Amino acid sequence: MPRVSIVWVILLAAIAALAGYWAWREHALAAAAALRVQTAEQRLDAADRRVVEFGHRAAAAESARATAEAKLTTAGSSPAGASAADSRKQVHLRDLVRDHPELEAARMIILRRDALRNLGDRLARLNLPPDKLAQLENLLVERTLAASDAATAAHDAGLVEGTAEYYKATANAQKDVETEIDALIGKDQERQLIGGASYKYQVDTLEASLAESGAALTPDQQYTLSNLMDGVNRAGAPRGVAAQDYFQADPSSGLSGKDKALLDKAADQFSPEQVEALRNAIISNNRDEQAAQAIFKVLPSGSGFVDD
Numbered sequence: 001m002p003r004v005s006i007v008w009v010i011l012l013a014a015i016a017a018l019a020g021y022w023a024w025r026e027h028a029l030a031a032a033a034a035l036r037v038q039t040a041e042q043r044l045d046a047a048d049r050r051v052v053e054f055g056h057r058a059a060a061a062e063s064a065r066a067t068a069e070a071k072l073t074t075a076g077s078s079p080a081g082a083s084a085a086d087s088r089k090q091v092h093l094r095d096l097v098r099d100h101p102e103l104e105a106a107r108m109i110i111l112r113r114d115a116l117r118n119l120g121d122r123l124a125r126l127n128l129p130p131d132k133l134a135q136l137e138n139l140l141v142e143r144t145l146a147a148s149d150a151a152t153a154a155h156d157a158g159l160v161e162g163t164a165e166y167y168k169a170t171a172n173a174q175k176d177v178e179t180e181i182d183a184l185i186g187k188d189q190e191r192q193l194i195g196g197a198s199y200k201y202q203v204d205t206l207e208a209s210l211a212e213s214g215a216a217l218t219p220d221q222q223y224t225l226s227n228l229m230d231g232v233n234r235a236g237a238p239r240g241v242a243a244q245d246y247f248q249a250d251p252s253s254g255l256s257g258k259d260k261a262l263l264d265k266a267a268d269q270f271s272p273e274q275v276e277a278l279r280n281a282i283i284s285n286n287r288d289e290q291a292a293q294a295i296f297k298v299l300p301s302g303s304g305f306v307d308d
Contacts, residue, residue, distance in 0.1 A: 108141070115144035119197050122223070126185060126193070136184055140194075143177040150174075195230035202229065209281035215274045224269050225278075232261045249290065254283035 116123070116137060128136060150173030151161075159166040181190050203226045210216055217225065237246035237257060246257035255263075259282050267275050 111144050111148070112137070112141050115140045119193065121219070122193050122197055125223070126189060128185070132184065136181065139177055139181050139184065143174050143181070146173045146177055191230065191234070192227050195234065196223070196226040199226040199229040202226075205285065206278060206281045209284065210274065210277045213277045213280070215271070215277035217270070217274065221270060221274075225266065228262055228265050228269070232258050232265065235261070249286035251290065254286050255279075256286070259286070 119140075123133065123136070126133070126136075147170055150170040151166075154166050154169040155161070157169075159169060178190065178194075181194075185193070203222050206225070207217055207222055237243045241257055249256045249259065263275060263279055263282075266278055270278070
């Protein structure tokens with residue numbers, strides 16, 4: 001066979017093979033695409049079924065919730081005229097323990113934790129012997145228990161939290177226990193232990209600002225600051241100064257009379273840099289509080305807002 005004929009045969013065979021490959025490739029791609037479409041459709045069907053199922057579950061849950069609330073309302077779990085939000089049954093810990101005495105130990109653990117939570121190292125600073133320390137801790141738990149029971153009784157009596165009557169009712173309940181604490185460690189120590197500890201959150205907030213400015217307080221200085229804050233609050237407005245001017249920040253300076261008294265006392269305890277950082281932190285916190293109050297003044301009663 002002539003050489004040219006052989007070349008043409010090879011060339012035609014190669015072309016035929018290439019055409020076959022492309023035909024096979026197109027068929028394979030089409031089959032793969034069809035499979036993907038089928039799989040996607042199956043997934044969509046499954047998703048649709050899940051949506052329907054979730055819808056049924058949500059409807060069932062809403063129906064159960066409505067039924068439960070209706071039962072609670074029918075059972076008289078709230079006084080007549082109470083709002084829907086107030087109609088939900090509240091279970092007090094002491095009532096739960098009354099029905100389940102075996103939970104008394106757990107209740108005391110919770111009360112003990114709440115009573116001692118904010119005291120931190122303040123108890124250790126008293127350097128009490130172990131038996132006296134245990135006695136003090138038990139008294140602090142009793143103090144928390146008395147306040148809890150008094151608050152529940154005040155609420156049941158219709159007193160509104162935050163009012164003078166409510167505060168008086170709860171404060172009077174703690175007097176006997178506080179008298180025992182005073183006898184155990186002394187009035188000054190009791191004020192520093194309980195009064196100073198109530199400012200722990202504020203001190204932690206201020207300390208974060210001071211640390212950012214490079215004027216961080218030591219643990220001992222934080223302890224001192226909390227006691228100073230309690231002291232100026234207990235002292236109240238000096239003679240000739242209105243209570244509003246003492247406790248509320250002046251819009252122009254950003255400081256209240258109480259803040260100025262605190263800074264004066266802090267100047268004897270902290271460095272000038274720390275006092276200046278403390279001043280700036282207090283002003284910043286007061287400005288934030290004033291901005292928040294301006295927003296809440298225009299909100300309907302009982303409503304809130306989200307930052308969007």
